[in-house]
Amino acid sequence: xxxxxxxxxxxxxxxxxxxxxxxxxxxxxxxxxxxxxxxxxxxxxxxxxxxxxxxxxxxxxxxxxxxxxxxxxxxxxxxxxxxxxxxxxxxxxxxxxxxxxxxxxxxxxxxxxxxxxxxxxxxxxxxxxxxxxxxxxxxxxxxxxxxxxxxxxxxxxxxxxxxxxxxxxxxxxxxxxxxxxxxxxxxxxxxxxxxxxxxxxxxxxxxxxxxxxxxxxxxxxxxxxxxxxxxxxxxxxxxxxxxxxxxxxxxxxxxxxxxxxxxxxxxxxxxxxxxxxxxxxxxxxxxxxxxxxxxxxxxxxxxxxxxxxxxxxxxxxxxxxxxxxxxxxxxxxxxxxxxxxxxxxxxxxxxxxxxxxxxxxxxxxxxxxxxxxxxxxxxxxxxxxxxxxxxxxx
Amino acid sequence: xxxxxxxxxxxxxxxxxxxxxxxxxxxxxxxxxxxxxxxxxxxxxxxxxxxxxxxxxxxxxxxxxxxxxxxxxxxxxxxxxxxxxxxxxxxxxxxxxxxxxxxxxxxxxxxxxxxxxxxxxxxxxxxxxxxxxxxxxxxxxxxxxxxxxxxxxxxxxxxxxxxxxxxxxxxxxxxxxxxxxxxxxxxxxxxxxxxxxxxxxxxxxxxxxxxxxxxxxxxxxxxxxxxxxxxxxxxxxxxxxxxxxxxxxxxxxxxxxxxxxxxxxxxxxxxxxxxxxxxxxxxxxxxxxxxxxxxxxxxxxxxxxxxxxxxxxxxxxxxxxxxxxxxxxxxxxxxxxxxxxxxxxxxxxxxxxxxxxxxxxxxxxxxxxxxxxxxxxxxxxxxxxxxxxxxxxx
Numbered sequence: 001x002x003x004x005x006x007x008x009x010x011x012x013x014x015x016x017x018x019x020x021x022x023x024x025x026x027x028x029x030x031x032x033x034x035x036x037x038x039x040x041x042x043x044x045x046x047x048x049x050x051x052x053x054x055x056x057x058x059x060x061x062x063x064x065x066x067x068x069x070x071x072x073x074x075x076x077x078x079x080x081x082x083x084x085x086x087x088x089x090x091x092x093x094x095x096x097x098x099x100x101x102x103x104x105x106x107x108x109x110x111x112x113x114x115x116x117x118x119x120x121x122x123x124x125x126x127x128x129x130x131x132x133x134x135x136x137x138x139x140x141x142x143x144x145x146x147x148x149x150x151x152x153x154x155x156x157x158x159x160x161x162x163x164x165x166x167x168x169x170x171x172x173x174x175x176x177x178x179x180x181x182x183x184x185x186x187x188x189x190x191x192x193x194x195x196x197x198x199x200x201x202x203x204x205x206x207x208x209x210x211x212x213x214x215x216x217x218x219x220x221x222x223x224x225x226x227x228x229x230x231x232x233x234x235x236x237x238x239x240x241x242x243x244x245x246x247x248x249x250x251x252x253x254x255x256x257x258x259x260x261x262x263x264x265x266x267x268x269x270x271x272x273x274x275x276x277x278x279x280x281x282x283x284x285x286x287x288x289x290x291x292x293x294x295x296x297x298x299x300x301x302x303x304x305x306x307x308x309x310x311x312x313x314x315x316x317x318x319x320x321x322x323x324x325x326x327x328x329x330x331x332x333x334x335x336x337x338x339x340x341x342x343x344x345x346x347x348x349x350x351x352x353x354x355x356x357x358x359x360x361x362x363x364x365x366x367x368x369x370x371x372x373x374x375x376x377x378x379x380x381x382x383x384x385x386x387x388x389x390x391x392x393x394x
Numbered sequence: 395x396x397x398x399x400x401x402x403x404x405x406x407x408x409x410x411x412x413x414x415x416x417x418x419x420x421x422x423x424x425x426x427x428x429x430x431x432x433x434x435x436x437x438x439x440x441x442x443x444x445x446x447x448x449x450x451x452x453x454x455x456x457x458x459x460x461x462x463x464x465x466x467x468x469x470x471x472x473x474x475x476x477x478x479x480x481x482x483x484x485x486x487x488x489x490x491x492x493x494x495x496x497x498x499x500x501x502x503x504x505x506x507x508x509x510x511x512x513x514x515x516x517x518x519x520x521x522x523x524x525x526x527x528x529x530x531x532x533x534x535x536x537x538x539x540x541x542x543x544x545x546x547x548x549x550x551x552x553x554x555x556x557x558x559x560x561x562x563x564x565x566x567x568x569x570x571x572x573x574x575x576x577x578x579x580x581x582x583x584x585x586x587x588x589x590x591x592x593x594x595x596x597x598x599x600x601x602x603x604x605x606x607x608x609x610x611x612x613x614x615x616x617x618x619x620x621x622x623x624x625x626x627x628x629x630x631x632x633x634x635x636x637x638x639x640x641x642x643x644x645x646x647x648x649x650x651x652x653x654x655x656x657x658x659x660x661x662x663x664x665x666x667x668x669x670x671x672x673x674x675x676x677x678x679x680x681x682x683x684x685x686x687x688x689x690x691x692x693x694x695x696x697x698x699x700x701x702x703x704x705x706x707x708x709x710x711x712x713x714x715x716x717x718x719x720x721x722x723x724x725x726x727x728x729x730x731x732x733x734x735x736x737x738x739x740x741x742x743x744x745x746x747x748x749x750x751x752x753x754x755x756x757x758x759x760x761x762x763x764x765x766x767x768x769x770x771x772x773x774x775x776x777x778x779x780x781x782x783x784x785x786x787x788x
Contacts, residue, residue, distance in 0.1 A: 009427075009428070009433065009435065009436075012428040012430075012436070012638075013426065013428040015422070015423050015426040016423060018423060020422075021422045021423060028409070028414075029409050029412060029415060030409075032407065032408070032409035032410065033403075033407065034403070034406040034407040037403055037406050037407075037719070038707075038710055038722075039713075039718075039720070040714055040717075041403065041719045042403075042719070072470070072609060072637070072640075073466070075625055075627040075636045075637040076466070076637065079625045079626055079627070101627070102626075103627035103636065103637075106627050106628075107626040109626070110626045208638060213422060213642065214639065214642065214643070215609045215610060215640025215642075215643045216609060230625075231469055231470055231624075232496075232503070232504045233473070233496045233497035233500050233501070234469070234496050234497070234500075242497065242500070243467035243468070243469040243470065243497075244406075244467065244600075244602060244608055245608065246607075246609030247608065248410075248607065248608065249608070313432075316432055316433065317432070320432070324433075325431070325433040325436070327432070328432075
């Protein structure tokens with residue numbers, strides 16, 4: 001039995017906060033109507049939905065609650081943003097980055113098979129998109145640029161406002177508007193989202209990354225942005241997302257974002273402190289460790305580290321036996337034996353990339369958790385290295 | 395204030411059973427890992443998912459749990475079944491019926507704009523699909539036939555096994571297999587689903603129609619049925635439905651179906667009794683009432699009635715003021731002033747169709763509820779008719 005359970009995989013998913021569960025409960029058994037129904041049961045549900053939408057819009061500084069489409073997850077939001085926009089605008093060309101989440105990358109790969117042109121912009125060694133290449137790739141056909149707000153593996157924050165400025169300038173003289181989408185799944189609840197300040201047209205979030213329930217997300221669609229539904233059915237969510245609204249989930253997500261926004265400064269301060277402690281401990285205690293996260297420009301929750309001559313997967317399993325949960329990359333890509341494309345994009349060689357783990361901190365983590373990791377991890381790395389022919393040959 | 399609250403709109407949505415909520419709760423705060431994560435938090439979630447999938451497969455008599463894809467709603471299931479199959483098989487021709495739910499009809503309408511050919515088979519006066527027309531419409535290009543199990547407005551049960559037999563016979567000599575999809579959203583939990591006995595390849599359900607939570611559904615995909623994902627991202631659900639699995643929702647849905655299946659006979663008996671009482675009462679107390687539901691072939695929960703010289707919408711609103719929740723048709727189509735296409739398809743003239751309401755019974759309804767409706771409804775119909783110039787001219 002492990003001495004302690006330490007969950008350091010909060011970028012994969014978080015627990016749902018008890019306050020959030022409590023906010024959701026009435027919508028299972030009491031206020032259970034279909035928000036599309038005309039009678040009072042339906043109207044009570046609709047009122048809850050309207051309130052949640054209004055609140056959610058405020059929380060990300062949208063101009064109007066009409067700009068919020070509730071979805072079933074971040075992946076659906078990303079798909080809807082890109083496919084829905086291209087379909088509505090007869091778009092042809094997409095620009096994205098090499099380190100997007102699979103929800104964007106695989107959507108783009110799919111669209112390539114449908115005849116759309118996609119450019120995948122490279123990033124520098126800290127993971128920041130190369131703006132000069134981005135600018136070069138923009139053509140008259142460019143319809144959408146999709147660049148994530150922060151990366152899920154290394155935590156780097158992309159220069160969204162800068163990209164938005166570039167696009168706005170071009171749009172002022174172009175015939176075909178370029179629309180700007182950002183996947184903010186890793187920043188919602190960690191950075192106070194302000195869609196107007198960011199200057200974006202479309203923004204995706206997912207509740208279960210900020211202590212909300214799984215199975216619910218949102219897409220911000222700026223007024224005037226044409227978008228088609230990608231699922232077909234009833235006229236829910238302004239005709240954009242059919243299916244009976246998941247009121248409990250929507251109320252839960254909104255509550256979770258409200259709580260997270262209220263605590264954003266104190267939580268970031270705590271996370272930064274814990275992350276610094278973890279990093280310093282690792283660098284002091286474990287030789288040949290490489291920090292892949294740029295501390296000057298990343299969400300405070302993520303620390304990505306490579307250990308020379310170690311398999312990340314072995315490390316993960318041995319840490320797990322000691323009660324510590326980390327990941328080798330994105331949970332969505334787990335099970336894959338390929339080295340992370342994100343680490344490859346920042347220039348890590350495949351061998352180093354394979355020796356990498358991601359710690360992602362959350363609100364439940366304590367100094368004691370980090371102390372425990374720093375007690376356990378060096379021994380594990382040492383043990384794995386002792387078994388490694390490469391390490392012993394050094 | 396109404397003397398009593400009577401919810402008779404259980405086909406629009408149901409409350410979530412407290413036992414179901416209880417089954418879901420651990421997956422918010424305790425077993426909250428991402429089922430794709432390798433560590434114990436993830437594996438605990440994955441175990442819950444695997445168990446739910448196995449149980450769910452048993453509940454609908456699937457051969458293997460691999461045949462179950464968990465989705466975010468019935469609409470997504472329907473879209474995935476039809477679009478996903480056509481994409482994977484390079485299909486060309488779809489056959490469906492005129493009284494499908496919008497999730498199927500609007501998907502087909504969308505596919506027509508993409509160049510697919512769709513035939514919408516008419517139904518007889520009780521809503522049963524015309525099998526001779528269906529047979530005539532099948533061509534070498536036919537890839538999918540999608541016929542609902544029971545209709546959401548009038549409750550009619552379609553001859554799924556018979557259609558399946560026709561298809562099987564044709565498939566035995568055809569080069570291009572015809573696949574058979576049924577939207578079982580209105581029958582799951584009301585008729586014991588047996589996918590093998592029904593002889594279908596694809597079947598959609600939605601949890602919130604059988605006392606499960608909103609925001610979760612399932613698609614049964616028979617082994618050997620090729621299907622492509624319609625959303626793009628991670629490799630969840632056998633590569634068919636990306637996005638972190640909503641474990642709480644999936645566990646809740648499975649629990650709800652298990653409970654419903656266990657009680658199916660007693661509930662149907664009770665519903666049939668209440669429906670009979672409601673029908674007899676209406677026919678005795680309200681002149682010029684027309685029963686649109688075929689009692690010999692329908693789910694026991696639905697009673698669709700037209701009242702001459704009455705606007706269904708007025709009736710709905712006045713019943714609501716007395717605490718009684720009914721609908722004029724599908725909740726998804728509410729707000730529309732068009733007469734129901736389902737009622738039109740069974741031959742009702744537009745005026746009669748406009749004077750229609752649907753009662754849909756559920757497990758919480760009692761004899762007292764029906765007695766209350768029979769106390770209130772005749773007076774309301776009388777009142778509305780008194781204000782009607784048409785009625786007074788008679």
